[in-house]
Amino acid sequence: MQSKCTLTAAVLLLLTVTISAQASITYSYEILSAQAEAGGFLLPGETLTFVEQVIDDSLDVVNHPYHDVWLSSNTLTGTGGSYLDLGLAPGSNELQHIDAMLYDLQAELTDTNYSKIFAQGDSHFQFWVQPRDKNYEYVVRVTKEHDDGLVPVYLPDGSRSFDSFAVLEGVGYCPQGEEGMWYFAGTLTAGNDYHWYGSVRAAAESDGAVSGPLNARLLLEFTLLPEPDDYVWIGPDGGAFANAANWSPSGGPPGENGRAIFNSPSGADQTVSFDNDHWTARLLVTAPAGQNTGDQLVFDLNGWSYAILREWNDVYRASLTIGNTANATANLAIIDGYVDAKDVEIGLDGAGQLTIGEGGEFTVFEHGVSVGTQDSGALNVVDGGWVHHGHGFVGQFPGSYGAIVVDGTKPSDPSVRSYWQAGGWLGLGDQGQGSLYVTNGADAETGKCDMACNSGSEGMADISGNGSQWELQSYWEVSLIVGKAGWAYVTTWDGGSVVNRGEMHLAETPGSTGSIVLDGPGRDSSGATIPALECDQRLTVGYGGVGDFELWADAWAVVHGPVIVGTDPNAEEDSYSQVIIEGAESLLEVLGYDGAGSYIGMEMGRQGTGNLLSITNGGQVATDYSTTIGGGGGDADLLVDGLDSLLLSRFQFEVGRDGVGEATVSNGAMIHVDGSNADPNWGDNFKGLTHIGIRSTGTLTVTGVDGETPSILESAAQISLGSESGGNGTLNIENGGYVVSWKHASPSESAGIVGRGAGGTGLVTIKGGSRWDMPDGGLTVGWMGNGRIEMTGGNLTSTYGVIGRTPGSQGQVQLSSPTGESSPYWDIDGPLAIGGDLVGTVGGTGRLSIGFECGVWTSGSTTIYAPGTLTLAGGRIETSSLSLAGTIEGNGELTGPVTNSTGLIHPAALEASDPRSLTLWNSYVQASGGTLHVDVADDSVSEINLWDGDDTATLGGTLKVSILNGYVPPLGHTYSIVYAAGGVSEEFDTYDLPTVMGEPVFEVSYEANRVRLVVLRGYHAPVDYDSDGDVDQDDLDTFEACATGPGIPLLDVDCEKADLDNDNDIDQTDFGAFQRCYSGEGMPVNADCAD
Known part of the structure; x- marks a missing residue:
């Protein structure tokens, strides 16, 4: 028998070798390429080189600021060479495995214009396998080594910059794996010849955030094992697993090449006892057709361990299978010991249930668990039981139903919680229905979970009881998707809680539905209050479908990233995403922002229509960064309603940024934009602002009271309407609503701007006893855009007022008092400018209209520029002084000295029943450029009256007289047009009087205190x-x-x-x-x- 190292050397030297094993198998291996090959996305002007046997570890890693610097060139180097390892089973001549290794792929990634780069190296292989007299199971896996710090590379903040993966391609007569799969398994039938070929691929991918070397070492492993022999349990209740008499055929128990088969009991539980460690190739728990009882087969391990060694393949399925007979239920319970399996299927072709009870520990150490594979399946972890596995499916295939139940604590030691961990990916409702229950203080952990993964599937998670918690531990990706393509929901109640370490999406794709409902706060095992949901990164509600996120009955949720609601551009009014915060002390805290350079904390309506944020009956939302209603092109509504209901934004508040936004504060609720965000990357001039209609249409309504408490909008800095071109903002303050805004950190010290940007439009309505206070800042109506304020029964205060500030702008403020409404006023603790600014610059069109019994009071001066107009319709204005270059018209009262330098004063009746008089309190001076325009009609005449004994009139400039409505003044009649109790001095310089046949109708008569018109001749039309x-x-x-x-x-x-x-x-x-x-x-x- 040749040694392992001799075989390896022979293959590497000869490149092709065939070895005849003693009895069972013939194989050969050929190295097609001993070099690495590069591929991937080619970049403009890149250098792409692989050099055999070259490793350069001297490259320094250069970290670039995230999203600030993109990479501009790409250099790849790699060392080729394939490593072959032939293994023989101990004591036999049968081939056990072939290992091929591609090692030390190195990628240097530096400055490229692409946000991502991708590089790879391949090692190609092919070999043949021919089983002779028995069937074999095969397993092919590709793994990456982590020794020597080769992979992965991390950024200083701990986030992952690079990764590597491998693929197996073109697997001969065997089913081909999907690209990116690392594991393939199946069965080879005796007498057939199998030709295998493919490649091991090492690859690197970067998001462009870092440059530096990457080394990856990958290993392909091919393993053959003989098909196992079956052993069926025939033992009694309490029978020993090790007793050979309890097995058929005799000679059991099965060993590492045997499959143990148990029939689930009927009528009572049946216990199998262990008195030593055991292992088998596979374990099958089944039941005869028609048997559907809850009786369990109980493995009482008595502190020992049981290992199930084989892996899934296309014939035998998983190493542990529970329930493979239609219309039958198989049940297995494990207590007081340790069971290890490579993979598990529960509910394959029949119903199955696996329970891990007190003292039981169950580990799936290679692959994953399928609960409800094709039928109904349940995995129960109770009484302090412990389960760990990798990936998992719950409700895997169409028509299946799976449930995982993690319940309670260890009866003998309540500090030991039932524990279940799925360390990899979990499909909760993959193509069927999947449920997760975590109750009574139990602990559940998963890596990444997708719920309702495919169209028509359903997923559900229910977390309840003090100390019960579901933690999703994947930091690097979207760790929880509620409704990936189907319908899914998560509920917490009675103290249950969820912790999510990555991002969270509700309703991932169009047509999906995802809902999270938090009913009450979370509580730890001591009963202390904790968040019912804590999400470390972004929460997206309605990523592509219809998302629903709700807090009820004092629920508490904390999101450390941003909250984005509505990203489906096709969402409509009847299928929208929503966030509902309902009930006293229900609280959603949003602490993060939407990436570098962004200040968005909570965005309602990124796309689509009908998105909703509802905060009612004492519910509260607090965001550290901006809250936006109607964000990136989508429409959204906000409702804050009821006493103690609160939206607190610590940065800015926006309604109608790029989408249509509508917000309502009602019945004693409050929106507070306090500007308390402490992020040093943003100056104070960004904080505390409220924008209504930035580049789209925004409407904010503050309405109603609850007892003595008004609905409130408070902004720590300026409220701006129509902020930019295309912006159309409306602020409605009504039915006792109250708005207060403070000055902006800018030279203008403005607290309110209506019609801010060129091309922007703003409208404010104040009525029904409502008010807008600006205690330390001024108000501009029409800065560069068009602004209008309509006050009908409401009040306004500011430290200055500007109407029509810059050329091209339009500003209008109108005060009126409809029947049944209180008379509105505008109290200005400072100067007022109409048709220009406060420093002498002529601006746009400005108009201030003061209706009957309405008032404007300024502690400073008033300037009316040429484009400005003051209209009095029975109202009153008080000012320290008034300089006129524009127009004063109408009837009413004006307190303060008036200097008409180049303007026009026109006492007039704006309505048929109005008088034609202006009452001035103090003095009137008309310079040479000024004009007094009086009307004669119906035995009445326009008149300026200065009634106080010290009030004087100094005349000059032009007197213009008009006769209205065909009135024919009687010959010899006189009309008083100016009265000054303190005396009239000087005379008008020029006269513009009506004439008949070229002759004036009137003569102007001057007296000590009065100026009169005397009718000289009849005045009628010449025809x-x-x-x-x-x-x-x-x-x-x-x-x-x-x-x-x-x-x-x-x-x-x-x-x-x-x-x-x-x-x-x-x-x-x-x-x-x-x-x-x-x-x-x-x-x-x-x-x-x-x-």
Whole structure:
């Protein structure tokens, strides 16, 4: 017999060798390539080289800031060579395994323009296997070695930068594995010739965050084992596993090449006792057709261990199979000892149940567990039992149902919790239905879990009881998907809790549904309150489907990453994702942000429509970074309703960023944007801001009270509406709602901007006893965009006011008091500017309208620039002084000295019943550039009155007089247009008076305290020939009698009155002027109608 090393040397030297074993097998091995080959994604201008037997460990790792520097070139080096290891089974000449190794692939990754690079090296192989007189099981696996620190490479923060994997391709006559699979198994039938070929592939992948060397060493292992012999248990209750008489055929128990077969009992439990360690190739627990009882086969190991050695293949399936007969139930319980298996199927073709009880420990050390493979299956871990396995399926194939139950503690020692760990991937409802129950203080741990993995599948997890917890431990990926393609939900209640170390997705793909409901807080085993859910990274609700995340009855959830709701662009109003926070002290804390350079903490509506955040009846949400309603193009609604309901955003609050957002605060609830975020990467000028309508449409409504408590929006910095082009923001404050905002950390010290950005639009409505206070900051309406404030029964305070700040902007503030509403006011503790800014710069169009019994009070000066207008409709404005270059119109009161330098004052009746007077308290000065415009109509006239005994009027500039509505002032009548109790000084410089036939109608009379208009002559339309105040058919008859035609001189001197253009004929031109005056019988007409 040749030694192992001799065989290895022979193959490596001869390249091809055939060895005839003593009886059972013929094989050969050929090395097709002794070098590594490179492949993958080629990069522009890259260097791609593999050099045999070259290893350079001197390359320094260079760490780049995450997402800041991309890689720009790629260099790969690798050492080829395949290593062959032939193994012989001890004491026999039968081949046991062939090992082929590709080793020391090295990749140096430096600066590339790609966000990811991929490099690989292959070692090709082929060999032939021919079993002679018996069937063999085969196992092929590819593993990577972790010695010498070769793989993986980690960033300084502990995150993974590189990984490696292997594939097996083209596996001859045997089923070909999927790319990326590391493990293949099956059975070779005697008498057939099998040709195997493929490659071991070492690969490296990077996200571009780091550069430096990567070494990977991979091992391909091929193992052949003879098909096992079957041994059937025939022993009694309490029979010893080691007793040969308890087995058929006699000679048992089965050993490492035997399969143990047990029939589940009926009528009572049956115990199998152990008095030593044992191992078998496989274990099958079955039941006869039609037997569906809960009676168990109990393995009482008495402290010993039992190992099941073989792996899954296409004939025998798993090393441990429970339930393989249709319409039958097989039950196995394990207590007081240790069982190891390589893989497990529970509920294969019949129902199966595995229970690990007190003192029992069960480990699946190679592959995984399938609970409910094709039928119904259950894995129960109770009374302090302990289970560990790798990957797992719960409800694996269509029509199956699987359940894992982890319950309670050890009766004799309650500090020992029932424990189940799935260290790899878990499919909870893979293609069937899968459930997980963790109850009564038990502990469950998984690596990564996908729930409802395929369309039509269902997944459920229920965690209840003090100390009961499900922890998902995969830090590097999405560790929990609730509803990957089907329907899934997670519930916690009565103290149960979930801890998720990676990301979490609810509803991963279109058509899926994922829901998490937290009913009450979590509690540890002592009863102390803990979060019912703790997620270390991002939580996405509705990643591609319909997601639902709910907190009820004092539930508490903490998310250390961001919360993103609604990423499905096809979501509609009737199929939306939502977050519900309901009940006093229910609390969702969102502590993280959405990646480097982002300040988004909670985003509602990244895509799609109908996304909802509801905070009601005392529920609370607190985010360390910004809360956004209507984020990256999706629509979303926010409802904060009820006393003590709170949304607290410690960075910013946004409604309508790039999607449509609508938020409502009602019935004593509160939104508080406190700006307390301490992240040094963001300055104070970013914090505490509220934006409504940034680049889309946003609406925020603050409405209602609860008893004495109003609904509140408080912003630690400026509230901005219509922040950028395309932004359309609306803030409604109504029914006793209250808004308070504080100044922004900027030179303008603004606390509110309505219509901030060029192309942006903002609207604020304040009504129903509501108010908006800006205690230490100013208000700008129309900064660069269009802004409007409508106050109907509400109040406003600020430290300054600006309306129409910059050229091209439009700003309007309107105060009115509808019937039944209190009279609104705007209290400005500082200056007011209309149509410009506070430092003398002319701006855009600005208008301040003050309605009946409404008021504006400023402790500073008021400036009305040329584009600005103050309209009084029975209202009042008080100011320390007023400088006018724009317009004051209407009727009402103005307190403070007024200087009309280049502006216009026009006392007017805005409604038919209004008076035409302005009352000024203090003094009025009209400079040479100013104008006073008065109207005469219906025996009333526009008038400026300064009633106080010290109030004076100093006149200059222009007096303009208009006669309205066809009114004919009586000859000799006088009208007072200016009254000043303290006296009138100076006179107007110029006059713009109505005339009749070129002669003024009025004379201006100056007295010590008054200026009057005196009617000198009748004032009627030039074509009102009968002087009855209208232009009707009678006047038309007179005109027609005088008509001559173009160029034909007048013959009758009485017809000169019809020559309206004074060209000595009466033609079409004159008739056009007549038409402009025609009113009809009894309808008054202005005297200047023909002009």
